[in-house]
Amino acid sequence: MERTNPQSHSILVHHDFADALASCYEDAARYCRALCGRSSKRVEAEDVFQDALLRALEYYHTLESPERFRSWLFQIITRTYLNSTRVAYLRRVIPSTGSAEYEDMPTVFEMSSRVADRILLEEALATLSAVDRAALLLHELAGFGVEEIAKMQNARSLSAIKSRLSRSRTRVRAHIARVMGELPLATNTETPKSGGQDDEHR
């Protein structure tokens, strides 16, 4: 589809983006929320997701290969999150009449109760660096392969990403194991959902 002047073809452009988003919307939402963490950070995840979608909408007409849409969108989400964590100590607003004041995005992330194991995983993910966490979640939640993640993170080699993933999984697992190991034995036998009961008899 040709896109010459985004303004004169605004109908076609924004139908493209909103329609293209449908193909990976749920994965993107899951990724964004996991990347930002949950609990008190629901608002942050909403803000990051909204900012990322607005940015993607603005630059959608520059995307040359529609098949790259998914990885392109996830890169935007990741960069938006990383930028949000680098906000200056004093939030200074440089107003510009060129910047629009848009209505807020509808609520995407609802607060919900989580089981203890989910909280454990989220705490473990929070111990990772943002880049490591992003790589792990891109792989686990969005299904990106090592090669794709390497491109998205500008990694020098595939082995660098493999190491990153392996290291991250090890660290997450170690954190979970450490917390589980600190719990009283009775609690340890109650929380696991699968395989836990058998361990007692070994």
Added chain:
Amino acid sequence: MSIDKTGNDSGSATTDRRAESVMNEQFRGMREESFAKSLPEVQAWLRRVDAQRTAPVQHAAPPSAVRLLDVHRGFRRHMLAAGIAGVLVAVACIPVKHVETVGYVIAGRITMPPRDAVRELLAVPGVEPGQVSALGEVTHLDAAGHRIVDAYVGSGEAVVDGVHVLTPTSKFAIVIPEAALGRAHTIAASVRSLGNVDSLEVREMSDTVRTPAIRAAMTSMRLEWRTDLPEHVVEKHVREQLAQLKMQNVTVDYVTSSGGERRIILRVDGEVDAEQERRVQEFLKATKPRSR
């Protein structure tokens, strides 16, 4: 082999396997969480934003030496404090909790393209330039014969199924600042008498409901913020905020750009002391850019 609190062999390998199991199971659970319910609303929101984004806007670049806040943009709740060679430009936030009627919004639908709509509405007595905005509606009829709005375009021009069209209907909003209700209704009656107004309503703007009122009117449109609030109302809010921050020695100036946009500049004589700076920073931390 490590010993646990009960004195038994804790089986660290066992714990590791359980941890692996927990990790895999929870990742699987996260992958299965559904967000499908919110997708249609998000898509509709993106289309409205895109229409708003591509509407033509005139603006002037703010001066680079001084940081300004266009308080007429309404709902920013940040405080900006910068010391520049002894002159502090502080931008106060307009509180949204005061209950005060500051005007009315006349919103509705008119059967003409947006440019024609704006021209017609500006000709209504009592309506001033900058108070009117309109967006063309791109619509289709569903199987039941209901008209469904697909998108909004500021230019009123759209390409639909490869055909270049002008939108026959437009959504409009007229912001009447600090008006008595009677005056708002008088203007509304004049608007209705234009003859091709499909729907029209008058909504009150107050400090507490102003945001949703204007947002409701502006769902898919961009108002060109000119004089939607009278200057003395803005100044009153600004001074209230500054007083809370114990900043009394403030001069309030107004600047009008060539595009007709108003800017408010706050100048503090002398330098801001450390205590004032600290209060400003605490205030900034406490405010959030968006409320939900």
